[in-house]
Amino acid sequence: MTTFVDRVELHVAAGNGGHGCASVHREKFKPLGGPDGGNGGRGGDVILVVDQDVTTLLDYHHSPHRKATNGKPGEGGNRSGKDGTDLVLPVPDGTVVLDKDGNVLADLVGQGTTYVAGQGGRGGLGNAALASARRKAPGFALLGEPGQAQDVVLELKTVADVALVGYPSAGKSSLISVLSAAKPKIADYPFTTLVPNLGVVNAGSTVYTIADVPGLIPGASQGRGLGLEFLRHVERCSVLVHVLDTATLESDRDPLTDLDVIEAELRAYGAGLEDRPRMIVLNKIDVPDGHDLAEMIKPDLQARGYQVFEVSAVSHAGLKELSYALAKVVADTRAAQPAQQSTRVVIRPQAVDDAGFTVVQEEDGLFRVRGEKPERWVRQTDFANDEAVGYLADRLNRLGVEDELVKVGAHAGDGVAIGSDDDAVVFDWEPSLAAGAEMLGRRGEDHRFDAPRAAVTRRRERQVERDESDEEFRGFDPFA
Known part of the structure; x- marks a missing residue:
């Protein structure tokens, strides 16, 4: 049964925003109490968070589909909908987030590091929030935005100070078991270790982590053995x-040849491993033939510039010297790294000539409008409501979309699409953009609110006419 997974494809979906509510306050003797529709709640985010207690991506291997909760719709009485709950997904330290094309989206290193893999949708505004001096009683509300959905690839790259590399059965797991408290599986056959092992070593005042990379054989960088699966775990060492x-x-192997083969595989894999400091450990010197061979080849390795240690995981010979030598190199490396600076906020002001949208004419003659605001407004519009469509037309006109269409050569009746190919809204353009506004008379006016005033005015005029008629009647003398 699989217990260690270091690469998964995760399908995340953030929560949808709740719809706004279109409601009018009703009370006895108050037929038009004003709009009181509440706003919809925000959809929940999908957040990846580094957790030191998590060491594998196994949970996401079994359950790759994760979704946050939706926001609740608004209600009458100015009651806003409840926000959706964020979905927090713990991941191991050293997890890299990529898109399906292999582009790095985030590199999560350090306890508590977060990345929002799916942004929750905004809640729609209720008609109470849409009311203004010109539109006193909106008969519509905005829809909630759909949450962001995407497929991401999670890759785990072990965060370790020291990486042990070598042929299968060279004794890497045995060294980790005696240098640290880790208890990896150890046997006398190749490919015993099927997952990277990680241990913590205390050497004086220095504490460092050590890991082994299993399955390195000739051709590992091209996929032979297990090397291609686990070579990524040495990138951070x-x-x-x-x-x-x-x-x-x-009989066909010797330590010098093994060293050349592994170095060739590391060069073929790349990932900037050429500048990492290297050490040589000649293991199994407790065996007489092994001790003699180590003494024979040690001068050749030193001539290549390597620091060489003769050790035995069985008798523990040479382990103390090796541990402290590794601690010194790790401490020097840490000291040479630049100190972490506090997070800097970079403010990039919008250019003065940036309209926030673009209008281009495509080969088929269709004019396509792209931009964050117009695309969001389209998603929030209920096209079954003519008044909501008229409100969208007003917003696009104020943003300057209509003027830009005229500049690029659009004429009445031309096709206009707002958004990408997948979710675009296509319509035949009319320069006035009066769709839905005819029910309001002139734009910004609401006959439902003004009708009672007009009726009162007409009643007063009729009353004045009746009064004038009565005055004339009272002044009439039939015997004159």
């Missing part, structure tokens, strides 16, 4: 340690 088996039973 500070020190590379080659563990060479001096007591191998395979």
Whole structure:
């Protein structure tokens, strides 16, 4: 059964925003109490958070579909809908978030580091929030925006100071078991280790982590063995340690050849490993033949510029010297790294000539409008409500979309699309953009609110006419 997963494809969907409410306050003797529709709640976000207690992506391997909750719709009486609950997904330290094309979206290193993988949709405004001096009783509300949905790839790159590399059965897991408290599986056959092992080592005042990379054989960088799956785990290490088996039973292998093969695979993999400090560990010197071979090849390795240690995971010979030497290199590497600076907020003001949208004519003659505001406004519009469509037309006109269409050569009756190909709204353009506004008379006026005033005015005029008629009647003398 799989217990370690370091690469998964995750399908996330943020919550949708709740719809706004179109409501009018009703009370006895108050037929037009004014709009009181509340706003819709915000949809929940999908957030990835680094958790030190999580070491694998196994949970997302079994359950790759994750969705946050939706916002609740608004209600009458100026009651806003409840916001959706954010979905927080814990991930291991060192998780890289990529899109489906392999582009890096986030590199999550450090406890508590977060990344919003899915942005929740905004809640729609109720008609109480849409009321103005010109539109006193809106008969519509805005729809909630859909939450962001996307597919992301999570890759785990182990965060370790020291990485042990070498052939299968070279003794990497045995070294970790004696240098730290880790208890990896150890056996006398190749590919015993199927997942990277991680241990914590205390050497004087320095504490560092050490990991092994299983399955490196010739061709590992091209997918042979397990190397391609786990080579990514050495990318973050500070020190590379080659563990060479001096007591191998395979006649066609020797430590120098093993070193050349592994170095060739590391160069083929790339990832900037050329400048990492390297050490050589000649393991299994407790075996007489292994001790003799280590003494024979040690001068050759030192001539190449390597720092060489002869050790035995069985007898613990040379382990103390190795541990402190690794601690020194790790401490020097940490000291050479620049100090982490506080987060800087970069403010990029909008250009004075940036309208916030673009209008281009496509090859088929269709005019396409792209921009955050117009696309969001379209998503929030209830096209079954003529008044809501008229409100959208007013907003687009105030933004300057109509003027820009005229500049690029659009004429009445031309096709106009707002949004991308997947969710665009296409209509035949009329320069006045009066769709839905005819029910309001002139734009910004609401006959439903003004009708009672007009009726009162007409009643007063009729009363004045009757009064004048009565005065004439009272002054009439039939015997004159």
